[in-house]
Amino acid sequence: MRIDIERLSAEIDELSAISEWPAPAVTRVLFSPEDMRARAWFVEKCQAAGLSVRTDAVGNIFARREGTEPGLRALATGSHTDAIPNAGKFDGVVGVLGGLEAIRALDEAGHQLRHPIELIFFTAEEPTRFGIGCLGSRLLAGTLAPDQADSLVDRNGRTLAELREAANFQGALGDVRLEPGHYAAFLELHIEQGPTLERESLDIGVVEKIAAPAAWRVTFSGEGGHAGAVLMPERHDAGLGAAEAALALERFVLASESPDTVGTTGVVRLHPGAINSIPCEAVLEMDIRDTQLPSRDLVLENLDRALHEIAARRGLKVAKETISEDPPATCDPRLLEAIERAAAGLKSRRMISRAYHDSLFMARIAPTAMIFIPCRNGWSHRPDEFSSPTQIQRGVEVLARTLVEADAGF
Numbered sequence: 001m002r003i004d005i006e007r008l009s010a011e012i013d014e015l016s017a018i019s020e021w022p023a024p025a026v027t028r029v030l031f032s033p034e035d036m037r038a039r040a041w042f043v044e045k046c047q048a049a050g051l052s053v054r055t056d057a058v059g060n061i062f063a064r065r066e067g068t069e070p071g072l073r074a075l076a077t078g079s080h081t082d083a084i085p086n087a088g089k090f091d092g093v094v095g096v097l098g099g100l101e102a103i104r105a106l107d108e109a110g111h112q113l114r115h116p117i118e119l120i121f122f123t124a125e126e127p128t129r130f131g132i133g134c135l136g137s138r139l140l141a142g143t144l145a146p147d148q149a150d151s152l153v154d155r156n157g158r159t160l161a162e163l164r165e166a167a168n169f170q171g172a173l174g175d176v177r178l179e180p181g182h183y184a185a186f187l188e189l190h191i192e193q194g195p196t197l198e199r200e201s202l203d204i205g206v207v208e209k210i211a212a213p214a215a216w217r218v219t220f221s222g223e224g225g226h227a228g229a230v231l232m233p234e235r236h237d238a239g240l241g242a243a244e245a246a247l248a249l250e251r252f253v254l255a256s257e258s259p260d261t262v263g264t265t266g267v268v269r270l271h272p273g274a275i276n277s278i279p280c281e282a283v284l285e286m287d288i289r290d291t292q293l294p295s296r297d298l299v300l301e302n303l304d305r306a307l308h309e310i311a312a313r314r315g316l317k318v319a320k321e322t323i324s325e326d327p328p329a330t331c332d333p334r335l336l337e338a339i340e341r342a343a344a345g346l347k348s349r350r351m352i353s354r355a356y357h358d359s360l361f362m363a364r365i366a367p368t369a370m371i372f373i374p375c376r377n378g379w380s381h382r383p384d385e386f387s388s389p390t391q392i393q394r395g396v397e398v399l400a401r402t403l404v405e406a407d408a409g410f
């Protein structure tokens with residue numbers, strides 16, 4: 001079997017050019033013109049490979065090839081191509097286009113799988129549009145109520161329902177859900193988005209556990225006022241409440257016993273956002289994770305208390321909205337062994353994923369595992385994110401071989 005890395009590298013570059021931001025940055029947000037162009041481009045590629053394609057009501061795309069034994073449940077692989085602002089060109093894309101290349105390589109080698117194979121392009125793994133990550137895979141796994149999803153609102157006040165209708169994603173969100181057992185197994189190839197594999201000069205990461213993200217939206221409200229006229233003792237500055245909250249999050253995370261506890265205040269919006277106006281409102285979006293739930297939830301408990309203490313002391317109102325609080329996912333032991341067999345001859349190790357992925361939700365409905373490849377300095381979510389053609393080729397080869405292993409064993 002031969003992985004055509006020249007073809008795959010050219011496709012990764014072609015897709016990266018469909019971006020709202022100029023190269024080397026990639027930005028491709030759900031429902032943007034770039035997202036829609038990328039979807040059309042991807043469907044054409046799948047059809048050219050002889051796959052039948054369907055799109056569900058939230059825009060998940062399924063490209064399918066039948067197997068030699070009708071009636072067997074499909075094997076599935078896939079990832080996402082949406083990209084946060086100022087991102088790189090490999091996050092998610094390696095799993096989508098690498099999955100396509102694995103299917104083509106098996107086909108070109110004349111290897112017909114017993115099971116049908118489905119390549120999944122998940123809608124909105126990134127939280128950029130609505131603040132919640134893994135929108136497509138949450139709905140597939142049935143962990144997000146369809147009407148709650150349809151009423152998600154973006155910063156321009158447009159709902160998912162409106163935007164998906166405008167994008168011509170047909171059908172009711174309630175029809176997106178797949179029953180547990182729908183797939184025989186799910187595999188996702190992804191860049192590590194961390195430094196471990198490169199630091200230890202390894203080729204393949206066999207992911208056993210996927211960290212659980214919690215995402216909060218916190219709004220402080222104060223009186224605002226003239227930056228010159230209101231003396232300091234009379235102020236109720238929402239911006240400073242927000243600043244204290246972000247530092248409190250850092251304090252609680254650093255105090256955690258678990259080295260895997262991380263916390264980020266990635267969004268801060270001040271209103272009205274004028275240099276000479278005391279912020280009357282500050283909206284924070286806070287991301288807190290760990291693979292150990294108790295460590296993560298202790299941070300959440302402390303943070304919740306601190307938010308109310310800061311607000312009381314500063315004469316502010318505070319409102320906290322839980323965007324998501326998910327449990328970590330454990331990958332299927334049989335698939336982990338299959339990946340290790342497929343990676344024979346390469347240097348691999350078992351590891352956890354600190355980033356979340358669509359596999360976090362696919363693990364709710366199918367035996368699931370992830371294959372990591374190294375990325376330079378562990379960098380991701382930045383334009384200089386990079387994995388070499390050789391690293392990508394090895395990852396795709398291991399994915400293809402693992403599909404063959406799963407085809408025999410599941």
Ligand code: HGY
Nearest residue numbers: 125126133354355356
């Ligand atoms: O944030 C994450 O972990 C993923 O890259 N969306």
Ligand code: MN
Nearest residue numbers: 084091126381
């Ligand atoms: Mn990402």
Ligand code: MN
Nearest residue numbers: 091092125357
């Ligand atoms: Mn990703």
